[in-house]
Amino acid sequence: MTTELQDQAEQHRLTMLRQTLTDQFAVQTARLTELTADTGDPAEAHTRAALLAATRQSLDHLAGALRRLAEGSYGRCERCQVAIPAERLEVLPQARFCVPCQQRTGG
Incomplete structure (x- = not known):
């Protein structure tokens, strides 16, 4: 492409x-x-x-x-600034954190 x-x-x-x-x-x-x-x-x-x-x-x-x-x-994690995977954003379009950072925040 x-x-x-x-x-x-x-x-x-x-x-x-x-x-x-x-x-x-x-x-x-x-x-x-x-x-x-x-x-x-x-x-x-x-x-x-x-x-x-x-x-x-x-x-x-x-x-x-x-x-x-x-x-x-x-689409960027607010904590570590890495790209949040598209799959996560499709499920949770308002996601602010990548999964590892979300787990660290306790939510």
């Missing part, structure tokens, strides 16, 4: 990834809006609070991935 074709393939992959992240961000934003609506049921308050926290964290991770894409640092 020529360099030009490789560049085009990589550009297409990044475009598709950006769209996936943007779509996920929109879904999580809608979920957050839905979760912040007060149902008036005190029994649901604890569950709703946990869902709100998880949704906000998800939005934070997605926003970070979109920011890294815009900055050109997407």
Whole structure:
């Protein structure tokens, strides 16, 4: 494969990834809006609070991935700076760390 074709393939992959992240961000934003609506049921308050926290964290991770894409640092481990394998990014597009560094951070 020529360099030009490789560049085009990589550009297409990044475009598709950006769209996936943007779509996920929109879904999580809608979920957050839905979760912040007060149902008036005190029994649901604890569950709703946990869902709100998880949704906000998800939005934070997605926003970070979109920011890294815009900055050109997407796909590099934030700790050791090695390239994060494409397979990992396909499964977890908002990944900030390679697997060894992720294991060291305890998450």
